[in-house]
Amino acid sequence: MTAANMIRAERIKLLSTRAPWWCAGIAVVVAVAYTALFFGFVPLEGQPDVTSTQIASALGRTVVLILAILSAATEFNWGTMKLTFQAVPSRVPALLAKGAVVGVFSGLIGLLVGFGSWAIAYLIKPAADLGLSSGADWRAVAGQCITFLLTGLLGVGLGLLFRSPAFALGFALVWTQLIEALVMLIPRVGDDIYQWMPFFAANQFSGPDLTVSMLKLAPPLGPWGYLAYFAGICVIVYAAGLMITHRRDA
């Protein structure tokens, strides 16, 4: 029961069904297409900067979240989690391997989304100042690798906690599509709470600062602080899923 064996098993699992490939394709295509539309048709105030090329990365992250949730929750649905624990009775190594494999796969999708979005924007608006010159530029584009990897971990954690794909996906979609945006409507404290939402945090590290400039927010943390905050949330949810799955009957 070595780490290499566990990783190999989880890699075969992830890549031998269609859903992860579909999700990866959708994440990249949707993000790049949305960016293309944005840069092709939306009149921008002033010069667009590199961070604005990541306008659609949140969409990609949502799709990766779905991918990761499915990779964990469907295992309970189909009974393959029981088979996994039959093969690996200590359980934790298998779940760590799943986190690693899904995380790396998600991170690679993040790279494609980040650089794909940036490249399409660069091609459409070659005159704009979209060269990757500063560290912040690189963070915005290459940083997607990290935010997507963490999103993958978060998804595996949610899948392990909820066990039912429908329930977990429902929760994730309501959270990302509704709750994060709707908290802004809460009188007085809404804006402050909004700045502590996990996916807002991910966007602060690697994404557009559109909402921040539009709402004239003054985020309490810098990009690296927000990355640490987002990472903390993802790792806590993943660890909780791990511990609960370790203890509960399979």
Place this chain on the structure above:
Amino acid sequence: MIEATGLTKRYGDKVAVDDLSFTAETGRVTGFLGPNGAGKSTTMRMVLGLDNPTSGSVHIDGKPYRALRDPLRTVGAMLDATWRHPGRPAREHLRWVAATNGLSDKRVDEVLRLVGLDSVAGKRAGQFSLGMSQRLGIATALLGDPKVLLFDEPVNGLDPEGIVWIRQLMHALAAEGRTVFVSSHLLPEMAQTAQDLVVIGRGKLIYQGTMEDFVGRAKSLGVRVRSPHLPELRTALTEKGAEFREEDGALIVSGVDSDDIGELAFTAGATLHELSPLTGSLENAYMQLTAEAVEYGTGQVPEVAR
């Protein structure tokens, strides 16, 4: 060898498995029998460490399942043939299971041949018929060439050919010196497959022993005797020390076989109108046994069909 001691599983107020102790010996097929909901599957999940027992323990060749290194090399199990992702091809399914315990892809191809699925190895498991799924489940169990095998209801829903195949496979596995532990709620099927028997009802052990003994118990139900000379016959039987009771104007005699009763009646000068040994079906004996153990906790074998 599988050894369970005082195994208990509670779900809230409900006791699914109650202080269950049994052994399954090496080189034999042990049938695990009980009505639906008796706790067979729960017990098997506890053997494999999937469910935690509330109390008690199970050991496989002296070790708890969770202490086994690369457990698939020691214990192979098919608890449910539907434990596979329907969108994943059969060979990929076996490959990931094999990978967890460091088994090679070569072994995957071997077991595919062994169960006769090599020609459909690339097909998605969701497209398999029930019989093919069952074979895939058995292939999964055989991957690590294990000494101990567990099968939960392996013949459920199979066609006659599939049933015979599984039965022969189990005999072959036991003959190779492996421990085969197989559950079923169908006694006639078990009677042809198992050498030893563990019977449970509502989570409690009702019977553990050989299949022969169990079948023997079902047969010794007594002899039904009708005669116009009952008083003479009664006296003769009492002198002989035989036990009997009256029913519908006939005597049901136990402890003496029909040959002796015939001789006895001849000596006593009693004409016999009927002398018939009662043979209850195995199925009935089993059903009565499980019902009784649950309600009264006695193992008395009832009288059945005439």
